Amino acid sequence: MAIDFLELAEASPNPYVLLDRELRLVWMNRAYLDVTMRDRDDIVGRTMFDAFPSDPDSESYRQLRDSFEHVLETGETDEIALIRYDIARPDGGMDTRYWSATHSPLSGSDGSLKYILQHTVDVTELHELRQLRKEIGVVRRAEAVEARNRDLERESQRMLEFFEQAPGFVAVLGGPDHVFQMANTSYLDLVGRDDILGKPLREALPEVIEQGFVEVLDRVYSTGEPYIGRRDRVILEGTNIPAHSHRVLNFIFQPISEDDGTTTGIIVQGYDVTEEVEYEKRQSLLIQELNHRVKNTLAVVQSLAQQTFRDVPDSARAMAIYKARLHALAAAHGLLTESSWSPASVRQIVELTTSAAFGSLDGRVVLEGPNYLLNPEVALALTMIVHELTTNAIKYGALSNDEGRVHVGWSVESDGECEKLAFVWQERGGPEVHEPEREGFGTRLIRSGITSKRGTTVDMRYEPAGLECELTVTLECGALRDGGISSPMVPG
Structure with a gap:
């Protein structure tokens, strides 16, 4: 079953927020807004410490700042098992909160760190239980939360690796406008572009419009029936030199459907068989030439035999x-x-x-x-x-x-x-x-x-x-x- 990772993150009960290198909040899911008691428009574009102020001399400020700096400097994931970070209520008061947080680096197509994904878990109740049940109970539950965070992170990473390392080229298009949601390196290399994510097909690859591929995608999206292309020829401009822009592809447009049968997107998966087709063409030419030469050789052999036996009696x-x-x-x-x-x-x-x-x-x-x-x-x-x-x-x-x-x-x-x-x-x-x-x-x-x-x-x-x-x-x-x-x- 195909998974829309953005929709999955938005619907997740776990709070997620995405920060850029300046620690500005660029995206967060509904669970994050709920747990922090904020509206999206109030905090998007603001820095973390501006949206959620804390005393710069406090332990809370130092822990959170050090964790962010560690990720930015090393490009490695950092975890905070337990941090107190108070949250302002809408009525102006402050709520004492305890959190467990994981900060994961996200890289762009050039390999450089672009964003930090923060996964937070409100463990305030766990902290209060620690006061009631002493430290042992809290530690165990905090460790369980940490373990769950690590498992989720590893699973997400494995899924991304599977997608990136899939044989052949793969891309995921969303909605009736076929917006690029995901594309592996093979696909980006094929089309000669690395800026297509978030763009509809007509804008990202305008050269395919006149080649009929948009109409095929529209038909797949409307009917829910896959399309299989066998040795279809396509011109892909991008940064490809003219000699490499003409490609021959084997591929499938596979619709992504919900449980009720509604199509929400299309998976594009296939292989570039241009070199294979060119090899077969060259082989065919060589065989034709070989056949011509063999026929001429046999004709010469027959002629030589006739001349040799012409004067031989009873031959x-x-x-x-x-x-x-x-x-x-x-x-x-x-x-x-x-x-x-x-x-x-x-x-x-x-x-x-x-x-x-x-x-x-x-x-x-x-x-x-x-x-x-x-x-x-x-x-x-x-x-x-x-x-x-x-x-x-x-x-x-x-x-x-x-x-x-x-x-x-x-x-x-x-x-x-x-x-x-x-x-x-x-x-x-x-x-x-x-x-x-x-x-x-x-x-x-x-x-x-x-x-x-x-x-x-x-x-x-x-x-x-x-x-x-x-x-x-x-x-x-x-x-x-x-x-x-x-x-x-x-x-x-």
Whole structure:
């Protein structure tokens, strides 16, 4: 639940008063006014010793003055466990009062001490009890008050530290005019200003008006529905140089609501992803350039091969096989380039490679398996294996006639740390299969399997009903966490 600290302080039953470095009273809550029997307009702007006079030679004056001076000189909190400080009544008489006070320094955005926050507790009754119950009772209760003050101070300090150290930028806007109530250092650095507190958004950041963000905040405030911005572009001027004023942000405008549903403010929280977006843009350009150069290289390799084999007798068949393998490699490279060399799915790899060699599958090649992602290294190796299996099926196997079928299935199993990919190619309905007397390059490539640090196995069986090839590879352990060999399955 969001907390309005100013409203909380105003409603607190504990007296609080804020003094500047000249010990002038700049703010106090209702509890303070009640306990001192004063009106706000009568004491705001006056010094502490002017608003509440005391004999400069008295112990009360000395205690209070010394405590204030200690805070101003050291920047450290000071506590007065018990002090007598008489208060004038509205009728002109004086009330004898005993107090316990804590003086806490408050710093500005530049780190220098700006204010002193005084938390006072009227312990007059405790002092009177001390006279009745002797000193022991009063001391214990005074210590309890001191302990409570320390706990409250520590808790308030922790809350402020949590806010300041929150990941990303955070700001709190109050009311329909979106007045800045709080903002951490990350937010101030983002907008390039440190003077926005207490100002409405239109005054603090005028450049965002024409960019539509005020309208979005108005809608969040009126509807109570949050707004999530994903890679929204914004221009923030402030002290930012022009090159740094254009930012890309992920953020949320989260309404702050009361128990009755009334919106009282908005929390702005998010992250600056400008560098991430720029990196992705540069990466995309580099990949496009790499793709262009690889395509040119493959074209040069193909041209060199044609010139080399042109005068070699009976080389047409070998040249066609060589070209087909180059095309398979180019197709796999194109698939990976389209996804910026991010993981590619097994289904995409098989569909692309088989259709490139065989044309429309038309039910002749049946694919069955999850949409599991493989990293580029594994994807390229699997592409070449599927290409060789498809080529053999077209020449000698199930795809060499009109009735044959190929079933391609894959599955993934995990033991919690490592994952194993099982890939099965099964042909049926083609000519009777016999194991060849010698293995060609394609068969050797298939048997080499997929390179993996954990090992790979290939089982090729020349069954009379059709070729069966089962490939298993243990993917690198910890891949799911480290983005290594594999990536998790995605919805189909």
